[in-house]
Amino acid sequence: xxxxxxxxxxxxxxxxxxxxxxxxxxxxxxFIVWLATTGMIYLFKPQVEPxxxxxxxxxxxxxxxxxxxxxxxxLAAVPGGVLNAYxxxxxxxxxxxxxxxxxxxxxxxxxDPSTARVLHVVDEDDRFMRVIFYLHGELMAGTPGSMLxxxxxxxxxxxxLTGLYLWWPRDARIRGVLxxxxxxxxxxxxxxxHAVTGVWISAMALTxxxxxxxxxxxxxxxxxxxxxxxxxxxxxxxxxxxxxxxxRANREANTPVMDEHAQHMGMAGMAGMAGPMVSDDTPLDRIxxxxxxxxxxxxxxxxxPSKRVASWSVRSDTxxxxxxxxxxIDPSTGEVGVITRFQDRPFLDRLVGYGxxxxxxxxxxxxxxxxxxxxxxxxxxxxxxxVVLWWRRRPLGxxxxxxxxxxxxxxxxxxxVVVLLGMFLPLFGASLLVVLTLERWVLSRWHGGRxxxxxxxxxxxx
Numbered sequence: 001x002x003x004x005x006x007x008x009x010x011x012x013x014x015x016x017x018x019x020x021x022x023x024x025x026x027x028x029x030x031f032i033v034w035l036a037t038t039g040m041i042y043l044f045k046p047q048v049e050p051x052x053x054x055x056x057x058x059x060x061x062x063x064x065x066x067x068x069x070x071x072x073x074x075l076a077a078v079p080g081g082v083l084n085a086y087x088x089x090x091x092x093x094x095x096x097x098x099x100x101x102x103x104x105x106x107x108x109x110x111x112d113p114s115t116a117r118v119l120h121v122v123d124e125d126d127r128f129m130r131v132i133f134y135l136h137g138e139l140m141a142g143t144p145g146s147m148l149x150x151x152x153x154x155x156x157x158x159x160x161l162t163g164l165y166l167w168w169p170r171d172a173r174i175r176g177v178l179x180x181x182x183x184x185x186x187x188x189x190x191x192x193x194h195a196v197t198g199v200w201i202s203a204m205a206l207t208x209x210x211x212x213x214x215x216x217x218x219x220x221x222x223x224x225x226x227x228x229x230x231x232x233x234x235x236x237x238x239x240x241x242x243x244x245x246x247x248r249a250n251r252e253a254n255t256p257v258m259d260e261h262a263q264h265m266g267m268a269g270m271a272g273m274a275g276p277m278v279s280d281d282t283p284l285d286r287i288x289x290x291x292x293x294x295x296x297x298x299x300x301x302x303x304x305p306s307k308r309v310a311s312w313s314v315r316s317d318t319x320x321x322x323x324x325x326x327x328x329i330d331p332s333t334g335e336v337g338v339i340t341r342f343q344d345r346p347f348l349d350r351l352v353g354y355g356x357x358x359x360x361x362x363x364x365x366x367x368x369x370x371x372x373x374x375x376x377x378x379x380x381x382x383x384x385x386x387v388v389l390w391w392r393r394r395p396l397g398x399x400x401x402x403x404x405x406x407x408x409x410x411x412x413x414x415x416x417v418v419v420l421l422g423m424f425l426p427l428f429g430a431s432l433l434v435v436l437t438l439e440r441w442v443l444s445r446w447h448g449g450r451x452x453x454x455x456x457x458x459x460x461x462x
Contacts (some may be wrong), residue, residue: 017162018402031152032379038136040376043361043369045129047305061093062114068282073116074098074109085301119317143217150216150232153209154428160202167195194385201378211355218427227348283331290334297323319362321353399453
Protein backbone atom coordinates (compact mmCIF):
# COMPACT_ATOMS: atom_id res chain seq x y z
CA UNK A 1 0.00 0.00 0.00
CA UNK A 2 2.82 2.41 0.88
CA UNK A 3 4.55 1.59 -2.38
CA UNK A 4 1.36 2.25 -4.33
CA UNK A 5 0.85 5.61 -2.60
CA UNK A 6 4.47 6.59 -3.21
CA UNK A 7 4.16 5.63 -6.86
CA UNK A 8 0.92 7.63 -7.17
CA UNK A 9 2.57 10.63 -5.51
CA UNK A 10 5.53 10.49 -7.89
CA UNK A 11 3.17 10.18 -10.83
CA UNK A 12 1.13 13.17 -9.66
CA UNK A 13 4.28 15.25 -9.16
CA UNK A 14 5.63 14.25 -12.58
CA UNK A 15 2.34 15.12 -14.25
CA UNK A 16 2.20 18.52 -12.52
CA UNK A 17 5.75 19.41 -13.57
CA UNK A 18 4.95 18.24 -17.11
CA UNK A 19 1.95 20.56 -17.26
CA UNK A 20 3.98 23.56 -16.12
CA UNK A 21 6.68 22.61 -18.64
CA UNK A 22 4.01 22.60 -21.35
CA UNK A 23 2.57 25.99 -20.39
CA UNK A 24 6.03 27.55 -20.03
CA UNK A 25 6.98 26.27 -23.47
CA UNK A 26 3.74 27.53 -24.97
CA UNK A 27 4.56 31.08 -23.87
CA UNK A 28 8.32 30.95 -24.52
CA UNK A 29 8.43 29.24 -27.91
CA UNK A 30 8.21 32.35 -30.15
CA PHE A 31 10.75 34.17 -27.98
CA ILE A 32 13.14 31.21 -27.99
CA VAL A 33 13.13 31.16 -31.80
CA TRP A 34 13.66 34.93 -31.91
CA LEU A 35 16.40 35.09 -29.28
CA ALA A 36 18.25 32.06 -30.65
CA THR A 37 18.25 33.48 -34.19
CA THR A 38 19.30 37.04 -33.29
CA GLY A 39 21.77 35.73 -30.71
CA MET A 40 23.53 33.52 -33.25
CA ILE A 41 23.87 36.48 -35.62
CA TYR A 42 25.33 38.69 -32.88
CA LEU A 43 27.91 36.05 -31.98
CA PHE A 44 29.74 36.89 -35.19
CA LYS A 45 29.98 40.63 -34.63
CA PRO A 46 33.84 40.56 -34.84
CA GLN A 47 33.62 38.94 -38.29
CA VAL A 48 30.51 40.64 -39.70
CA GLU A 49 31.26 44.28 -38.83
CA PRO A 50 34.65 44.45 -40.64
CA UNK A 51 33.03 42.83 -43.69
CA UNK A 52 30.15 45.35 -43.72
CA UNK A 53 32.62 48.23 -43.32
CA UNK A 54 35.12 46.95 -45.86
CA UNK A 55 34.51 49.78 -48.35
CA UNK A 56 35.56 52.55 -45.97
CA UNK A 57 37.45 50.89 -43.10
CA UNK A 58 40.82 50.70 -44.87
CA UNK A 59 42.82 53.25 -46.83
CA UNK A 60 46.13 53.43 -48.66
CA UNK A 61 48.78 53.75 -45.98
CA UNK A 62 50.72 56.98 -45.76
CA UNK A 63 52.09 59.40 -43.16
CA UNK A 64 49.31 59.99 -40.61
CA UNK A 65 48.23 63.49 -39.70
CA UNK A 66 48.06 64.43 -36.00
CA UNK A 67 45.03 62.91 -34.27
CA UNK A 68 43.71 66.41 -33.53
CA UNK A 69 43.48 67.10 -37.29
CA UNK A 70 41.51 63.92 -37.80
CA UNK A 71 39.15 64.75 -34.93
CA UNK A 72 38.56 68.24 -36.32
CA UNK A 73 37.56 66.73 -39.67
CA UNK A 74 35.18 64.33 -37.92
CA LEU A 75 33.59 67.15 -35.92
CA ALA A 76 33.10 69.18 -39.10
CA ALA A 77 31.08 66.27 -40.49
CA VAL A 78 28.70 66.41 -37.49
CA PRO A 79 27.71 70.03 -36.86
CA GLY A 80 27.13 70.67 -33.18
CA GLY A 81 28.91 67.48 -32.19
CA VAL A 82 31.65 67.03 -29.59
CA LEU A 83 34.32 64.41 -29.16
CA ASN A 84 33.08 61.32 -27.36
CA ALA A 85 36.07 59.09 -28.03
CA TYR A 86 38.97 58.59 -30.39
CA UNK A 87 39.51 54.95 -31.37
CA UNK A 88 43.13 53.97 -31.72
CA UNK A 89 43.87 52.52 -35.20
CA UNK A 90 45.12 48.93 -35.11
CA UNK A 91 47.03 48.93 -38.40
CA UNK A 92 48.65 51.62 -40.55
CA UNK A 93 46.05 51.21 -43.32
CA UNK A 94 43.03 51.35 -41.01
CA UNK A 95 40.68 54.32 -41.21
CA UNK A 96 40.49 56.26 -37.95
CA UNK A 97 37.20 55.93 -36.08
CA UNK A 98 36.08 59.01 -34.20
CA UNK A 99 32.99 58.81 -31.99
CA UNK A 100 31.16 62.13 -31.96
CA UNK A 101 28.54 62.86 -29.34
CA UNK A 102 25.49 64.95 -30.14
CA UNK A 103 23.01 64.90 -27.26
CA UNK A 104 21.98 61.30 -26.73
CA UNK A 105 23.41 60.29 -30.11
CA UNK A 106 26.84 58.87 -30.73
CA UNK A 107 27.92 59.09 -34.36
CA UNK A 108 30.83 57.12 -35.78
CA UNK A 109 32.95 58.96 -38.31
CA UNK A 110 35.54 57.15 -40.45
CA UNK A 111 38.48 59.40 -41.37
CA ASP A 112 41.42 58.83 -43.69
CA PRO A 113 44.37 59.38 -41.29
CA SER A 114 46.73 60.61 -44.01
CA THR A 115 44.39 63.21 -45.56
CA ALA A 116 41.73 63.83 -42.84
CA ARG A 117 39.09 63.11 -45.47
CA VAL A 118 35.80 61.86 -44.04
CA LEU A 119 35.00 58.46 -45.55
CA HIS A 120 31.73 57.53 -43.84
CA VAL A 121 29.36 58.80 -41.16
CA VAL A 122 26.88 56.55 -39.32
CA ASP A 123 24.85 56.74 -36.13
CA GLU A 124 25.97 54.01 -33.73
CA ASP A 125 22.35 52.89 -33.30
CA ASP A 126 22.00 52.41 -37.06
CA ARG A 127 24.93 50.01 -37.38
CA PHE A 128 23.80 46.49 -38.29
CA MET A 129 25.06 44.74 -35.17
CA ARG A 130 23.68 47.44 -32.89
CA VAL A 131 20.26 46.91 -34.50
CA ILE A 132 20.62 43.15 -33.90
CA PHE A 133 21.61 43.93 -30.30
CA TYR A 134 18.40 45.89 -29.72
CA LEU A 135 16.28 43.32 -31.56
CA HIS A 136 17.74 40.62 -29.35
CA GLY A 137 17.53 42.48 -26.05
CA GLU A 138 14.37 44.54 -26.32
CA LEU A 139 12.58 43.67 -29.59
CA MET A 140 13.18 47.31 -30.65
CA ALA A 141 10.38 48.22 -28.24
CA GLY A 142 12.27 50.06 -25.50
CA THR A 143 11.60 49.31 -21.84
CA PRO A 144 8.42 47.23 -22.46
CA GLY A 145 10.37 45.08 -24.91
CA SER A 146 13.20 44.62 -22.41
CA MET A 147 10.73 43.56 -19.73
CA LEU A 148 9.03 41.12 -22.12
CA UNK A 149 12.35 39.54 -23.11
CA UNK A 150 13.28 39.22 -19.43
CA UNK A 151 9.92 37.59 -18.69
CA UNK A 152 10.40 35.13 -21.55
CA UNK A 153 13.97 34.37 -20.42
CA UNK A 154 12.74 33.73 -16.87
CA UNK A 155 10.08 31.29 -18.04
CA UNK A 156 12.58 29.65 -20.39
CA UNK A 157 14.82 28.96 -17.39
CA UNK A 158 11.82 27.33 -15.68
CA UNK A 159 11.06 25.38 -18.85
CA UNK A 160 14.61 24.02 -19.06
CA LEU A 161 14.70 23.07 -15.37
CA THR A 162 11.36 21.29 -15.56
CA GLY A 163 12.46 19.56 -18.76
CA LEU A 164 15.59 18.24 -17.06
CA TYR A 165 13.47 16.96 -14.18
CA LEU A 166 11.11 15.20 -16.57
CA TRP A 167 13.79 13.57 -18.67
CA TRP A 168 16.41 12.88 -16.03
CA PRO A 169 17.14 9.12 -16.20
CA ARG A 170 15.69 7.16 -13.30
CA ASP A 171 17.72 4.12 -14.35
CA ALA A 172 20.98 3.47 -16.16
CA ARG A 173 19.57 3.84 -19.67
CA ILE A 174 21.40 5.95 -22.24
CA ARG A 175 19.19 5.55 -25.31
CA GLY A 176 16.43 8.11 -25.19
CA VAL A 177 18.42 10.29 -22.75
CA LEU A 178 21.82 10.90 -24.30
CA UNK A 179 21.21 9.19 -27.66
CA UNK A 180 17.92 9.48 -29.60
CA UNK A 181 16.09 6.30 -30.56
CA UNK A 182 15.95 6.71 -34.31
CA UNK A 183 14.22 3.45 -35.23
CA UNK A 184 11.39 3.31 -32.69
CA UNK A 185 8.73 5.12 -34.67
CA UNK A 186 7.98 8.73 -35.48
CA UNK A 187 6.54 9.68 -32.12
CA UNK A 188 9.55 8.37 -30.20
CA UNK A 189 11.90 9.95 -32.74
CA UNK A 190 10.43 13.44 -32.32
CA UNK A 191 10.16 13.06 -28.55
CA UNK A 192 13.79 11.96 -28.26
CA UNK A 193 14.95 14.66 -30.66
CA HIS A 194 13.34 17.23 -28.35
CA ALA A 195 14.45 15.74 -25.05
CA VAL A 196 17.95 14.50 -25.93
CA THR A 197 18.81 17.83 -27.54
CA GLY A 198 17.61 19.54 -24.36
CA VAL A 199 19.80 17.35 -22.17
CA TRP A 200 22.90 18.13 -24.23
CA ILE A 201 22.46 21.89 -24.53
CA SER A 202 20.74 22.69 -21.22
CA ALA A 203 23.91 23.71 -19.35
CA MET A 204 25.02 26.17 -22.04
CA ALA A 205 21.45 27.42 -22.60
CA LEU A 206 21.02 28.14 -18.88
CA THR A 207 24.41 29.89 -18.86
CA UNK A 208 23.37 32.12 -21.77
CA UNK A 209 20.01 32.93 -20.17
CA UNK A 210 21.47 33.74 -16.76
CA UNK A 211 24.33 35.77 -18.22
CA UNK A 212 21.84 37.84 -20.22
CA UNK A 213 19.80 38.88 -17.17
CA UNK A 214 22.19 41.69 -16.04
CA UNK A 215 21.26 43.59 -19.23
CA UNK A 216 17.53 43.33 -18.52
CA UNK A 217 15.54 46.28 -17.20
CA UNK A 218 14.10 44.74 -14.02
CA UNK A 219 16.65 42.08 -13.05
CA UNK A 220 19.60 44.20 -14.15
CA UNK A 221 18.26 47.22 -12.25
CA UNK A 222 18.01 45.19 -9.07
CA UNK A 223 21.53 43.85 -9.60
CA UNK A 224 22.79 47.40 -10.08
CA UNK A 225 21.26 48.40 -6.74
CA UNK A 226 22.80 45.37 -5.04
CA UNK A 227 26.15 46.27 -6.57
CA UNK A 228 26.04 49.76 -5.13
CA UNK A 229 25.33 48.40 -1.63
CA UNK A 230 27.48 45.28 -1.71
CA UNK A 231 30.46 46.36 -3.80
CA UNK A 232 30.53 50.00 -2.69
CA UNK A 233 32.50 50.40 -5.84
CA UNK A 234 34.11 53.55 -7.12
CA UNK A 235 34.77 51.73 -10.40
CA UNK A 236 32.07 52.48 -12.99
CA UNK A 237 29.78 49.54 -13.83
CA UNK A 238 31.07 47.87 -16.99
CA UNK A 239 27.74 46.83 -18.49
CA UNK A 240 24.57 48.64 -19.50
CA UNK A 241 21.12 47.90 -18.12
CA UNK A 242 17.70 48.40 -19.64
CA UNK A 243 16.54 49.68 -23.00
CA UNK A 244 18.13 51.61 -25.84
CA UNK A 245 16.90 54.86 -24.29
CA UNK A 246 18.94 54.14 -21.16
CA UNK A 247 21.96 53.25 -23.26
CA ARG A 248 21.68 56.63 -25.01
CA ALA A 249 21.39 58.43 -21.67
CA ASN A 250 24.50 56.59 -20.53
CA ARG A 251 26.33 57.73 -23.66
CA GLU A 252 25.26 61.31 -23.11
CA ALA A 253 26.72 61.19 -19.58
CA ASN A 254 30.01 60.04 -21.10
CA THR A 255 30.11 62.88 -23.62
CA PRO A 256 31.43 66.34 -22.66
CA VAL A 257 29.45 69.47 -23.42
CA MET A 258 30.76 71.76 -26.15
CA ASP A 259 32.52 74.21 -23.84
CA GLU A 260 34.35 71.42 -22.04
CA HIS A 261 35.37 69.92 -25.34
CA ALA A 262 36.68 73.19 -26.67
CA GLN A 263 38.61 73.85 -23.47
CA HIS A 264 40.29 70.47 -23.29
CA MET A 265 40.92 69.92 -26.97
CA GLY A 266 42.12 73.42 -27.73
CA MET A 267 39.77 73.48 -30.71
CA ALA A 268 37.17 76.04 -29.71
CA GLY A 269 35.09 77.03 -32.71
CA MET A 270 37.05 74.81 -35.09
CA ALA A 271 34.42 72.11 -35.62
CA GLY A 272 32.80 74.18 -38.34
CA MET A 273 35.97 75.65 -39.88
CA ALA A 274 37.01 74.76 -43.39
CA GLY A 275 40.70 75.39 -42.84
CA PRO A 276 42.80 72.22 -42.46
CA MET A 277 45.45 73.54 -40.13
CA VAL A 278 45.14 72.79 -36.40
CA SER A 279 47.99 72.92 -33.92
CA ASP A 280 49.15 69.46 -32.93
CA ASP A 281 49.98 70.78 -29.46
CA THR A 282 46.82 69.30 -27.91
CA PRO A 283 46.30 66.68 -25.21
CA LEU A 284 45.15 64.09 -27.73
CA ASP A 285 48.35 64.39 -29.78
CA ARG A 286 50.41 63.82 -26.65
CA ILE A 287 48.22 61.01 -25.37
CA UNK A 288 47.99 58.84 -28.50
CA UNK A 289 51.71 57.80 -28.62
CA UNK A 290 51.64 56.85 -24.93
CA UNK A 291 48.49 54.77 -25.36
CA UNK A 292 49.75 53.11 -28.54
CA UNK A 293 52.81 51.89 -26.63
CA UNK A 294 50.56 50.07 -24.13
CA UNK A 295 49.48 47.48 -26.71
CA UNK A 296 46.04 46.99 -25.18
CA UNK A 297 43.40 44.74 -26.83
CA UNK A 298 41.40 46.60 -29.50
CA UNK A 299 39.30 48.61 -29.71
CA UNK A 300 41.09 51.14 -27.51
CA UNK A 301 39.14 54.36 -26.88
CA UNK A 302 40.60 57.66 -25.68
CA UNK A 303 38.02 60.01 -24.17
CA UNK A 304 38.15 63.62 -22.98
CA PRO A 305 36.70 64.66 -19.61
CA SER A 306 32.94 64.18 -19.34
CA LYS A 307 30.10 64.47 -16.87
CA ARG A 308 30.93 60.99 -15.59
CA VAL A 309 34.74 60.97 -15.70
CA ALA A 310 36.43 64.28 -14.85
CA SER A 311 39.74 63.60 -16.59
CA TRP A 312 41.12 62.24 -19.84
CA SER A 313 40.81 58.47 -19.87
CA VAL A 314 41.64 55.44 -21.98
CA ARG A 315 39.97 52.05 -22.01
CA SER A 316 40.12 48.79 -23.89
CA ASP A 317 36.58 48.01 -25.04
CA THR A 318 37.28 44.45 -26.18
CA UNK A 319 34.32 42.05 -26.07
CA UNK A 320 36.46 39.59 -24.12
CA UNK A 321 35.77 41.49 -20.91
CA UNK A 322 38.33 39.79 -18.64
CA UNK A 323 40.97 41.44 -20.87
CA UNK A 324 39.56 44.95 -20.48
CA UNK A 325 41.68 47.69 -18.92
CA UNK A 326 41.20 51.39 -18.25
CA UNK A 327 43.25 54.28 -16.90
CA UNK A 328 43.30 58.02 -16.40
CA ILE A 329 45.79 60.12 -18.37
CA ASP A 330 47.70 63.31 -17.59
CA PRO A 331 46.78 65.58 -20.54
CA SER A 332 49.84 67.79 -20.09
CA THR A 333 52.37 64.99 -20.49
CA GLY A 334 50.38 62.10 -21.98
CA GLU A 335 51.50 59.93 -19.07
CA VAL A 336 49.17 57.02 -18.24
CA GLY A 337 48.16 56.87 -14.59
CA VAL A 338 47.03 53.96 -12.44
CA ILE A 339 45.64 51.15 -14.60
CA THR A 340 42.44 49.41 -13.53
CA ARG A 341 42.54 45.78 -14.61
CA PHE A 342 39.71 43.28 -14.68
CA GLN A 343 40.98 41.57 -11.53
CA ASP A 344 40.86 44.93 -9.72
CA ARG A 345 37.11 45.14 -10.15
CA PRO A 346 34.62 43.99 -7.48
CA PHE A 347 33.75 40.28 -7.49
CA LEU A 348 30.25 40.97 -8.80
CA ASP A 349 31.64 42.91 -11.76
CA ARG A 350 34.05 40.09 -12.58
CA LEU A 351 31.27 37.50 -12.38
CA VAL A 352 29.06 39.51 -14.73
CA GLY A 353 32.03 40.19 -17.00
CA TYR A 354 32.74 36.49 -17.48
CA GLY A 355 29.04 35.87 -18.13
CA UNK A 356 28.75 38.66 -20.70
CA UNK A 357 31.89 37.47 -22.51
CA UNK A 358 30.46 33.95 -22.74
CA UNK A 359 27.08 35.32 -23.82
CA UNK A 360 28.71 37.28 -26.66
CA UNK A 361 30.88 34.33 -27.69
CA UNK A 362 34.21 35.97 -26.90
CA UNK A 363 35.56 34.43 -23.68
CA UNK A 364 37.54 31.58 -25.22
CA UNK A 365 37.76 32.44 -28.89
CA UNK A 366 36.11 30.65 -31.81
CA UNK A 367 35.16 27.67 -29.62
CA UNK A 368 32.90 29.99 -27.63
CA UNK A 369 31.19 31.04 -30.86
CA UNK A 370 30.79 27.40 -31.91
CA UNK A 371 29.21 26.49 -28.57
CA UNK A 372 26.86 29.46 -28.92
CA UNK A 373 25.80 28.38 -32.40
CA UNK A 374 25.33 24.75 -31.31
CA UNK A 375 23.17 25.96 -28.42
CA UNK A 376 21.12 28.23 -30.67
CA UNK A 377 20.58 25.47 -33.24
CA UNK A 378 19.69 23.10 -30.40
CA UNK A 379 17.03 25.52 -29.14
CA UNK A 380 15.61 25.82 -32.65
CA UNK A 381 15.62 22.01 -33.00
CA UNK A 382 13.76 21.66 -29.73
CA UNK A 383 11.25 24.28 -30.84
CA UNK A 384 10.55 22.58 -34.16
CA UNK A 385 10.33 19.09 -32.66
CA UNK A 386 7.95 20.14 -29.88
CA VAL A 387 5.63 21.83 -32.40
CA VAL A 388 5.58 18.58 -34.38
CA LEU A 389 4.85 16.60 -31.21
CA TRP A 390 2.06 18.96 -30.19
CA TRP A 391 0.53 19.00 -33.66
CA ARG A 392 0.45 15.22 -33.86
CA ARG A 393 -1.18 14.71 -30.43
CA ARG A 394 -3.38 17.78 -30.08
CA PRO A 395 -7.07 16.98 -29.41
CA LEU A 396 -9.69 18.68 -31.53
CA GLY A 397 -10.85 21.97 -30.02
CA UNK A 398 -8.42 21.90 -27.10
CA UNK A 399 -4.97 23.21 -26.38
CA UNK A 400 -3.57 19.78 -25.70
CA UNK A 401 -2.03 20.30 -22.28
CA UNK A 402 -1.15 17.10 -20.37
CA UNK A 403 -4.14 15.93 -18.35
CA UNK A 404 -3.90 16.62 -14.60
CA UNK A 405 -3.35 13.74 -12.18
CA UNK A 406 -6.29 13.04 -9.89
CA UNK A 407 -3.98 13.13 -6.82
CA UNK A 408 -2.06 16.25 -7.91
CA UNK A 409 -0.84 18.28 -4.94
CA UNK A 410 2.10 20.61 -4.56
CA UNK A 411 4.74 18.92 -2.42
CA UNK A 412 6.61 21.02 0.12
CA UNK A 413 9.91 20.73 -1.75
CA UNK A 414 8.24 21.76 -5.00
CA UNK A 415 6.63 24.77 -3.34
CA UNK A 416 10.01 25.79 -1.88
CA VAL A 417 11.66 25.53 -5.32
CA VAL A 418 8.91 27.64 -6.92
CA VAL A 419 9.21 30.29 -4.18
CA LEU A 420 12.99 30.45 -4.57
CA LEU A 421 12.68 30.76 -8.34
CA GLY A 422 10.09 33.50 -7.88
CA MET A 423 12.46 35.41 -5.61
CA PHE A 424 15.45 34.96 -7.91
CA LEU A 425 13.41 35.78 -11.03
CA PRO A 426 10.99 38.52 -9.89
CA LEU A 427 9.14 38.79 -13.21
CA PHE A 428 8.54 35.04 -13.18
CA GLY A 429 7.25 35.24 -9.62
CA ALA A 430 4.97 38.18 -10.40
CA SER A 431 3.60 36.58 -13.57
CA LEU A 432 3.02 33.29 -11.73
CA LEU A 433 0.92 35.13 -9.15
CA VAL A 434 -1.06 36.70 -11.97
CA VAL A 435 -1.64 33.29 -13.58
CA LEU A 436 -2.75 31.72 -10.29
CA THR A 437 -5.05 34.67 -9.61
CA LEU A 438 -6.65 34.38 -13.04
CA GLU A 439 -7.11 30.65 -12.56
CA ARG A 440 -8.71 31.15 -9.16
CA TRP A 441 -11.01 34.08 -9.90
CA VAL A 442 -11.61 34.04 -13.66
CA LEU A 443 -11.13 30.53 -15.01
CA SER A 444 -12.94 28.99 -12.04
CA ARG A 445 -16.11 30.56 -13.46
CA TRP A 446 -15.34 29.86 -17.11
CA HIS A 447 -15.99 26.21 -17.83
CA GLY A 448 -15.14 26.44 -21.55
CA GLY A 449 -11.80 28.13 -20.85
CA ARG A 450 -10.78 25.51 -18.31
CA UNK A 451 -11.71 22.73 -20.66
CA UNK A 452 -9.71 24.29 -23.52
CA UNK A 453 -6.64 24.84 -21.34
CA UNK A 454 -6.77 21.34 -19.89
CA UNK A 455 -7.48 22.45 -16.34
CA UNK A 456 -9.52 20.15 -14.08
CA UNK A 457 -13.25 20.80 -14.32
CA UNK A 458 -15.21 20.04 -11.13
CA UNK A 459 -18.92 20.10 -10.49
CA UNK A 460 -18.60 23.59 -8.95
CA UNK A 461 -17.25 24.89 -12.26
CA UNK A 462 -20.26 23.72 -14.23
